[in-house]
Amino acid sequence: MGFATDAIHVGQEPDPTTGAIVAPIYQTSTYVQPEFGKTKGYDYARTNHPNRKALERCVAQLEGGKNAYVFTSGMAAIDAVFRLLRPGDHVVVSEAVYGGVYRLSTQLLNQFGLEFSFVDTSSIELMSAALRDNTKMIYVETPTNPTLILTDIAATARLANERGITLVVDNTFMSPYLQRPITLGAHIVVHSMTKYLNGHSDATGGAVILTREEDAEKIYFIQRSAGSGLAPMDCFLVSRGIKTLVVRMLQHNANGIAVARHLDAHAKVRKVFYPGLPSHPQHELARWQQRGPGAMLSFDVGSLEAARRLLDQVKLCSLAESLGGVETLISHPATMTHASMPADIRRSIGITDGLVRLSVGIEDVEDIQADLDQALLYV
Ligand SMILES: Cc1ncc(COP(=O)(O)O)c(C=O)c1O
Known part of the structure; x- marks a missing residue:
């Protein structure tokens, strides 16, 4: 089957x-x-x-x-x-x-x-x-x-x-x-x-x-x-x-690609980390190894203060640990998921204070993008 x-x-x-x-x-x-x-x-x-x-x-x-x-x-x-x-x-x-x-x-x-x-x-x-x-x-x-x-x-x-x-x-x-x-x-x-x-x-x-x-x-x-x-x-x-894994993943994947491209073109975003972007150093491996790039991405807004302002302003995207749910979740790895890692090790592997992680949900993608746009105005 x-x-x-x-x-x-x-x-x-x-x-x-x-x-x-x-x-x-x-x-x-x-x-x-x-x-x-x-x-x-x-x-x-x-x-x-x-x-x-x-x-x-x-x-x-x-x-x-x-x-x-x-x-x-x-x-x-x-x-x-x-x-x-x-x-x-x-x-x-x-x-x-x-x-x-x-x-x-x-x-x-x-x-x-x-x-x-x-x-x-x-x-x-x-x-x-x-x-x-x-x-x-x-x-x-x-x-x-x-x-x-x-x-x-x-x-x-x-x-x-x-x-x-x-x-x-x-x-x-x-x-x-x-x-x-x-x-x-x-x-x-x-x-x-x-x-x-x-x-x-x-x-x-x-x-x-x-x-x-x-x-x-x-x-x-x-x-x-x-x-x-x-x-x-x-x-x-x-x-x-x-039971709904396939339909959810198809939509997660489509929304992930759209949001990654949107952030990549945004003036306030310094860098987007997403295997689905051609700028990702392992884009070709991702195309070969994965059926799609998925809906997890992170992006750098330059500083802890900028990240804090963004995370305080989002409305549709929920500030929360975890990922992979139908709702879009946004988090700050350095102070949340990776807080237990010593700061020097965190920085050496690229988890900067300005790094924000997004688990793109399956809401209407225009709504996710609009929420990020209005929050990025404060960065
Ligand atoms: C990649 C990865 N592996 C394992 C875990 C641990 O899973 P749990 O929170 O269900 O214990 C997490 C949690 O965020 C994770 O992101």
């Missing part, structure tokens, strides 16, 4: 007892056992439940993986992936990674013996030079948040395979509709489902999609041991969101 059909139907078979076309929300913590030593497939909701199983089947199918496991948030999913490693193992991570991943690795997981190097993964040479004998994982965000730098997934997969290293790709910014890392050689894909997969800003969630049985067994063990699996209601909400 095609991608849009799978998004609507996989895991969403009509309920066998009532015929309900939408699976019921199994809001229960435990399952009564028909007789000693027997279950009807479920025993306790931390371990598993039907809404989680349904969502996991769908997400695995959309990413082209063998198995998927869904978690309470993107960070819980990413934490589970790092727990595949053992003390003494080394990970190469994209330097402009989401601030939460930076915090998790440098302030928590490093205390358990894991070593992390932050590298410009847009360069295969730099990535290759950073590999050590104990490197067990390459963790890549492409495009990066919020600098929109790409990593060549296929080339990185070749490097990883030569050295027996696991390649993990965070596909949150693209969604499986715009980019499918497993088809390019990634071994594991992670998502913050809080973003495009859910798409409606009404639940948090994370996913780990796997290609190897041994990784899948370990991730499921971590999920049920740590109790980090996604709850029934949230699984229901994400499953509902996924």
Whole structure:
């Protein structure tokens, strides 16, 4: 079946007892056992439940993986992936990674013996030079948040395979509709489902999609041991969101292109970071690797003060963390999503004080542009 059909139907078979076309929300913590030593497939909701199983089947199918496991948030999913490693193992991570991943690795997981190097993964040479004998994982965000730098997934997969290293790709910014890392050689894909997969800003969630049985067994063990699996209601909400993923992504993509071009031509905007613009240094890679440039972009208005004035004046665009919902969100990475990153590192990777990030929603694009125009008058 095609991608849009799978998004609507996989895991969403009509309920066998009532015929309900939408699976019921199994809001229960435990399952009564028909007789000693027997279950009807479920025993306790931390371990598993039907809404989680349904969502996991769908997400695995959309990413082209063998198995998927869904978690309470993107960070819980990413934490589970790092727990595949053992003390003494080394990970190469994209330097402009989401601030939460930076915090998790440098302030928590490093205390358990894991070593992390932050590298410009847009360069295969730099990535290759950073590999050590104990490197067990390459963790890549492409495009990066919020600098929109790409990593060549296929080339990185070749490097990883030569050295027996696991390649993990965070596909949150693209969604499986715009980019499918497993088809390019990634071994594991992670998502913050809080973003495009859910798409409606009404639940948090994370996913780990796997290609190897041994990784899948370990991730499921971590999920049920740590109790980090996604709850029934949230699984229901994400499953509902996924049904419209294709139509939403088509509109997000079209609006993203239009807003990027509009800002690029604006006198108050110094620079726009967006893989869909020919001025982006990896525009050709984006055309090859992604089905479209997406709806995440950032732009520089020159200073913290200018950014503050802009963010205080927007009306339709909501000043908020997060991304990937139907509504346009605007944020200031240096003080919001990437505040946990030391200021010198932030600046060295291009997160300037004047950088503003936009998650372009699917409202009428003229309204988004008009709101940005009126706010830019104050910059
Ligand atoms: C690219 C990326 N990965 C992971 C996460 C973490 O996801 P969550 O907030 O669902 O824990 C985020 C959150 O913004 C993100 O932008």
